Amino acid sequence: MKKTILATAVLALSAGVGLAQDRTVRMGTEGAYAPYNFTNDAGEIDGFERELGDELCNRAELTCEWVKNDWDSIIPNLVSGNYDTIMAGMTVTDEREMVIDFTQDYQPPTPSPYVALSEDVDLETGVIAAQTGTLQAAFVAETPATLIEFATFDETIAALRSGEADAVLADLEYLAPVVEDSSGELLFVGDRVPLGKGIGMGVRKSDSDLRDTFDAAISSMKEDGSLNELLIKWFGENTATY
Amino acid sequence: MTSCLHTIQDYGLRSLGIGERLLPREGFTLCEQVTLIGSGMIWNIYFGVLALLAGFFLATALALGKNAHSRWLRKPAEWFIFLFRGSPLFIQFFFAYFLFLSLKSVHPFFAPFTAAWAGALVVLFLNTAAYSAEIFYGALQSIPKGDIQAADALGMSGWSRFRRITWPTMLRLAWPAYTNEAIFLFHATTLVFFSGFPAWQQRGDALYYASYFADKTFNPFIPYPILAGFFILCTLGIIALFGLINRRLNRHLPQEARQKMRLRFNLIR
Amino acid sequence: MFSFCADPATLDRLPWFACYLTTGVHMSFYVAFAKVVVLLLITAPVALAFGFLGAMAARAHFLPVSLLGKTYITIVRGVPDIAFFLFFVIALDQGVEWLRHKVLCSDWDQPVRQGSDFVVCAQAKLPLNSAAQWVHETYGFALAIITFSIVFGAFAANVIFGAMRAVPHTQLETGAAYGMSRHQIFRRILIPQMWVYALPGLSNLWMVLIKATPLLFLLGIEDIVYWARELGGTKSGRFTSYPHGDWRMWYFLVLLVFYLCFTRVSEILLERIMQRLTRGQATAGGEAQRKAGLL
Structure with missing residues (x-):
């Protein structure tokens, strides 16, 4: 099982290299939901998702740029193509999955x-x-x-x-x-x-390459324990990890 | 068709808490969206009509105050009008809600004001009174001198001159602009649940339900145009109603002048 | 900002505030004030242009054009601005990209609508995906200006339409008597003369426009209300060096003062413009000015 995951990861990571050449990935977030994402004193986007997202982009060898968007219109603007991903503490639900795709969760479901x-x-x-x-x-x-x-x-x-x-x-x-x-x-x-199925990164349904790329990057962070480190850093010792 | 009638039975009065307790959670037919958003319009009409009616009387008083010779009447009226015309309704709702919350802890009399049906109504009432007062004040200033002189010549003074000459003339002059204010106020009622006051048990206005559907379906292109459609219909209703009143206000004018005024009114609004 | 701001937790009240009020986020807050003013200053003439076009169309003798103008005025005036802002910007953005897509990528074989996704080719994106962040922000700003202008243009069209009809007919006839063509009468008499009748309505509209700016955050612009909510909200010491409680009240008070001052300044300026326009006009105001000059 693990081997297949790793194999897809390698495959998808190489696909990511292909992606990197022709596009900048724009990461949509809300910037007002500490500790997931918030605007720090310097006026920059900060938080668990900023750190995680930067690391994911790093592993997938993508150039990423953060974009703030109002929560209410965050999904309509994604499907309209104004940015390519949502990392905004968004819980995976059936309703949302009808409209957009999610990567695997990067935080386990917390009641x-x-x-x-x-x-x-x-x-x-x-x-x-x-x-x-x-x-x-x-x-x-x-x-x-x-x-x-x-x-x-x-x-x-x-x-x-x-x-x-x-x-x-x-x-x-x-x-x-x-x-x-x-x-x-x-x-x-x-x-x-208990609500929802954990928090994942949202992408357009038509953008399955990008989803696979990030899925693989999340898998690799789960593998080497770096995701758990980030979770503990931002949510404390008692938080649920993988 | 029958299922839509059923939906109307279930949700037609949902904004008042009558009918089905749970809002639709999946499927979201067009009929459900139209019915619930229409149900929310009850609140928009409630706020619009009551605030406008009550505001009309306060506005007349304020306009007279601003037009008065006495400093003690003029200054408070001027400041009231400036404060409410000079700040966004958004901010007025914010402060009003804070104020009502703290008043509530002082005396239980204020308890209903933290709910939208009373609190938001008070804010909208004061707001439209200020805007209308400015319009009425402008009209008072442009009342033809001759009208007042004629009233004096007939021996009218005080209350009777005001009731028979000043007030009707003021209304006649202010009416087109006042119609505009009524439209603006009616549109402003959408802000009540959007920014100012909490919604209890999912009873909200038309915008509340429209954004509920936009939030569930992630498609803003259906619920908001439905909302827009309802508002266009109501705006046309306001224009027609105010047109009728305008005709009555000008019924004493010679036929030709009246005809012209009406025609012009219809096009200018 | 200041050198002593390294460890805010140790500071006294006054230097603490000096540091707090000069953080990066507060700078964004101050910039937002400039954004609002700039947006208003650009929107006003653009909306006026829309209004002018709308009024001209409504006056046209050619029925379809006149109907188009009147429909624009009626529909847009009938819709609350919030409802309009909530879906129109996305629609406008998609419309522009769709047009570019048709022109630039004619060999594209996939559908543009895939389920709920709106997909155009990479070259048709506006701005391009790789463009710098400031380009994206400027584009968003431009979309906001257009949206605001369309809404307020409809109201302006209504005012201008009325003002054109209010110009005394005798003045136009005088022009005709001098042998001017219809076009000349329109340009040399109707346009210059209508302003005095349009200004009260337009001033009122300007006041309403100022008060509509808190809705800018719906259009994706981080305006002053957005920042006031964001900065005023309770801040935990874990995520900022400047923790505080619920200070929204104070931030909104600042906004209140800003709007009141802005309104007052506008009132004074508009009053001056009105005085100038009234000079020599055949209106009650012009008559009053003439008498005052004679005395």
Whole structure:
């Protein structure tokens, strides 16, 4: 099994060399989703995906350029050809797979936690805040709980603090630093909710060469353990690795 | 066809929380998109109509205030108009939501204002009052001197002069510009859930549902044009309604002048 | 920026802010103000041109052209600008690339639409995939200007159309009496005379245009509202040297002041232009100026 993976990897890597000669790969990201991708003090795109993406391009011998795009239109702009990949903490879901292709995941699926001000909130029927258009919002909509949607993530936390919402449901890696910084005010409560199939890189369906190239590069990073190192560096010791 | 009727039954009033609880999650027929976006229009019309009606009266008061001789009436009216006309609605919604949240913790009376149906309505009401007041003020300034003098000659003064002469003339002069303001306000109602206020239980306006579909299908070329279609229809409705009112406002004018005014109005809007 | 900014965690309040406000991201924030102003200054004349064309088309005697003009005015005015921005830029971009594709790659055998993908040949991409980032940004900026201009052009067309009709008929007849041709009357009398009637409507439109700029981020431009949200949001010490809480309130306050100042300056300038245009006109304002001059 491993051998075949390696063989395809070598094959695809050589295909990557062919690609490199005639195009620059434009990498689309949001730039506002720490620690996955964010704009650092110097105004550059930084984060787990920036570091990972640069290394992947390096291994595939591609010239890569980072492009910021608003989250809401990130997929329409990919299929329209304004950039070639999406690395924006995007969870692989069936819905998204109908429209674009994903590489294998570069972060294992992590269940989403609830955050609240106290342990004894009613997650079953209470008011749960989530960001509009996220997997978490879609999940809460199907539970008996009352969903309240905000345009940005900051507003969901502000709503929790002001008592508008009883709890917030969001990605673990995104909530973790917020809970850590709140010095005990915010707590993880209840059971975590498994959503999606891990995080992968999105590419156009018509661009299968590029997908294979990056797939191979991700495989090689999984093989030699460098992906795990990056995961631990950005998400801490306890994060799920390969 | 019957399945579409069924969809209308399920989702026609979804924006008010009546009907099917879960939004469609796959398939996404054209009928579903049109029905849900249309259902969201209920909120746009609600915000537009109520804000415009209430704003009309405040605008008249503000315009008179700005036109007053007394500094104590003029300055507050001028500042109010400047503040609301000078800043984007986007930012007004942001501050209003923060303000209502902090007021809520002071007194439970303010609790409904953190929800869009009351809070956003207040902001839109103040906003359109400011814009309309500026239009009315401009009209007050251009009321023909002769009209007022004639009223004086007839012994009218105070309230009766205002009600019978100043106010109707002001409206007549301001009407075309006021029609434009009504259209702008109606379009501005799409900002309510887009930036300002949270949506509860997926009850939102037309834009909320349009972006829901755009988000699920990743195809902006169907839901947004549907939304645009609804708004074009409603805009034409506003123009027709305001045209009727305009005709009534000018009904005393000689037939020829009236005809000309109406014709011109239709083309200028 | 400053040499003492090496370790912000140790700084006092004042130098901390000096360092904080001069970080790279804040520079982008300040540049965004310039972007907004530049965009407005370019959009205004372009939208005016669209408006002029629209009004001319609507006035045309040839029915199809006139219908085209009127349809443009009615449709675009009827759609909320947000709804328009959310799909139009992508459509415009695809349209341009499709045209280039037809011209440049006539031997291309694959379909342009593959499922939900829009695929054109590499040469037809605009800008080319290999182009520098600033080229891409400038192109995005140009698309935003065109989109804004189309929307506000429709409103401007409506105003100009009305203003052309408001020019007193006697003035045009005077031109005819002097033996001017239709074309001459249009260029020498109608155009110069209509501005005084169009300006109040156009000024109002300019004010509305200023207030539409927060929607720029929908068009892919990192404008001031984008940065205010981004910079004002809670920042964890893990990802920045300048951690802080939810400061959006303060950033939005800065935006509020900016917009109010911009509005005030515009009001003063437009007032001056109106004064000049009114001079010698047969309107109430012109009459008032004449009397004031006589006294």
